[in-house]
Amino acid sequence: MDVDYTVSTDVLIIGGGGAGVKAGIEAASRGAQTLMVTKQKFGYTGSTFYPGTSGWGMNAVIFPGDTEDQFVAEILEAGAGCADPQLARVLARDCTKRFHELERYGLEFLKNEAGAYQGVIPCFGKRLRGSATYGIPTIRKRLWKQLMIHGVQVRDHVAILKLVVEQGVCRGALGLDEMDNLVLFQAKATILATGGACGLYQYSLATDDQVGEGYALALEAGCSVVNLEFIQFIPGITWPVKKMLFQEKNLDTLPTMTNREGRAILADYLPAGVSVEACLIERAKHGPFSTTTCSRYFDIAMYEQWRAGLALDSGGIHMQYAPTVLNDERWVITKWLEFMRSRGLDVVGQGFDMIPHAQCFNGGIRIGT
Ligand SMILES: Cc1cc2nc3c(=O)[nH]c(=O)nc-3n(C[C@H](O)[C@H](O)[C@H](O)COP(=O)(O)OP(=O)(O)OC[C@H]3O[C@@H](n4cnc5c(N)ncnc54)[C@H](O)[C@@H]3O)c2cc1C
Structure with a gap:
């Protein structure tokens, strides 16, 4: 394959949903030159910015009597043996920090007239945990602002086709830009944040870039996938x-x-x-x-x-x-x-x-x- 041009960066992030945004902010705030590429226009596709929903419900341990341990126990019970206990612990440990981080970014979680959070009992949860923020356009605007403040470069309409792996180390990726140029992205670190594959189903709440390309990229590069039937x-x-x-x-x-x-x-x-x-x-x-x-x-x-x-x-x-x-x-x-x-x-x-x-x-x- 003939490469049309090459782009070099410290960190390449593939995917512009919530996972990619957080990875981008973290990498750039540690001083890395960070480039995010997304297959379609940033902020309009993927689960994170799904247009057919009113907003996000977000877990956070913010109500009296709730604890991180209870949250982990409820995830593992709902997962019925499929959930990874270590990842459940990471989610339960970090969700409250992320909730408040999003507030600092300007997202408003619902509060009542007395100024207390309107609680949500999450799906399969047993107690109030977290709240909701409404308006995908507002969420998009606030997250974009953070990417810009942190100096993350964003290129949309770039589809990554293959990870470049040399001697077991990922050196970047090959992608197709909006003009059909084949681009070699050289990177010291590459982060896959390509979301799921619900777009493969006849009836799905997915945009058409959610077809599991990240799983294929990872498998081809020698990684393994787990729980895809979950x-x-x-x-x-x-x-x-x-x-x-x-x-x-x-x-x-x-x-x-x-x-x-x-x-x-x-x-x-x-x-x-x-x-x-x-x-x-x-x-x-x-x-x-x-x-x-x-x-x-x-x-x-x-x-x-x-x-x-x-x-x-x-x-x-x-x-x-x-x-x-x-x-x-x-x-x-x-x-x-x-x-x-x-x-x-x-x-x-x-x-x-x-x-x-x-x-x-x-x-x-x-x-x-
Ligand atoms: C309708 C709906 C409601 C939901 N409600 C909630 C909720 O209330 N609370 C909650 O916690 N979770 C909710 N979820 C789940 C949550 O939205 C997802 O878990 C989360 O947004 C996933 O983020 P992500 O960044 O991993 O993936 P996504 O947001 O899907 O982003 C994937 C990104 O990868 C890009 N991409 C894919 N392939 C390529 C490629 N080959 N090259 C370049 N880019 C590529 C896409 O363009 C996209 O930018 C909901 C999901 C849906 C669909």
């Missing part, structure tokens, strides 16, 4: 907009789920002793699908109806809410309704369709080998 599936909207994240917290208001024949479907999938109400209330506690409680019948019902050809033309099952949801004063509900309205959705009038979507790859390149 994927989160979560309901996503298929009509009247597509690829928008559903907010499960409202399920305890007991909406109806109907198929293309207009028939309510959930009761058909429930075993004796599990009511529609119990299933929906349990399902309101976590975004991703889980096999561990009776909430599973909610997702199974949608998927089985889809397999039987009984979904609507959009591919989804129809959801309809009672007008009482409009009077629900819980902040998670009012924020959800606000976001739905901002995208032109009327949950009480026309309702919407949805189906499980691939949301997150929880495995990835094995660290430390």
Whole structure:
């Protein structure tokens, strides 16, 4: 292959999501010349800046009675043997520092009138842990500002095709720029922050640059990958907009789920002793699908109806809410309704369709080998 031109840097970061941004800030603040390359326009793609969601919920040990050890225990329990205890410890140890770091960058986490954080019980968590910040455009603007302040150079529309490995050491990468030039990026250190591969699925909450190229780059360079089958599936909207994240917290208001024949479907999938109400209330506690409680019948019902050809033309099952949801004063509900309205959705009038979507790859390149 003929290289069209060469670029040299101390640290090359491949990927411009949250992982790449943090790596960039850390490298540059230690004095390294740092170059970040992203496949598409910075701030508009990847999970970090996913356009079909209202913002971020972020874990942090900030409420009385919560501890790092409890957080680790809850991650390991939810991971059911797949989670790496060392990585769980890193997350539990560092998340609170990162939460406050983001505040210093100007992100505002939701607070009540008394100035206290509006707490969130995270998916599969047992207690309040962290809060939420809204508005992807604001998040994008604040993180970009930090990259600029720290002197990280960002080049978007560069697709990395191959890592350059000599005698077992990564010396950089080969990439294609926006003019189809083949570029050799020479670097003393290369950081892969290329995200997951949900874009491979028919229904996904992913942008089209999320197809797991980083896994292929790493494998080809001699690394190993782990837990790639550890994927989160979560309901996503298929009509009247597509690829928008559903907010499960409202399920305890007991909406109806109907198929293309207009028939309510959930009761058909429930075993004796599990009511529609119990299933929906349990399902309101976590975004991703889980096999561990009776909430599973909610997702199974949608998927089985889809397999039987009984979904609507959009591919989804129809959801309809009672007008009482409009009077629900819980902040998670009012924020959800606000976001739905901002995208032109009327949950009480026309309702919407949805189906499980691939949301997150929880495995990835094995660290430390
Ligand atoms: C809808 C949705 C809601 C979520 N909500 C939450 C939440 O509330 N709280 C939470 O903690 N987590 C949430 N997550 C998960 C979280 O967003 C991700 O775990 C996180 O953003 C991943 O960041 P990342 O930097 O690893 O990857 P990404 O943000 O996906 O970034 C990957 C980057 O790599 C680039 N790239 C890929 N291949 C190449 C290549 N070959 N060459 C160059 N660049 C490449 C992409 O262009 C992109 O810039 C959510 C995810 C989704 C999809």
